[in-house]
Amino acid sequence: MKQSEIIKLSTDELQERLESSKKSYIDLKMAHAITPLEIPMQLRALRRDVARLATELTKRELQSL
Numbered sequence: 907m908k909q910s911e912i913i914k915l916s917t918d919e920l921q922e923r924l925e926s927s928k929k930s931y932i933d934l935k936m937a938h939a940i941t942p943l944e945i946p947m948q949l950r951a952l953r954r955d956v957a958r959l960a961t962e963l964t965k966r967e968l969q970s971l
Contacts, residue, residue: 907955912962920966924959931956 907923915923931952938949 907958909958909962912958915962917963917966920959920963924956924963927952927956927959 912920931949934943934949934952937943938946943949
C-alpha cells in the first residue's frame, strides 16, 4: 500500500486496516516458521505496511491535539 493511498483513508479505515495487516503479518510469520514461504519478501512488505499505517495514525492523533 502506497503512502498516497493511506493518506486518503479515514481514521476508522486506517485502524481497521492496521488491525487486519497486523493479523496477516502474524499469520504469515507463523506459516513461514513452519514451512518457508516461496516469496519471503511478503513479510517485509507487510511489516512496512503496518509501519506506514501506524505512522499515519500517530500523525493524525498529534495533529488533533
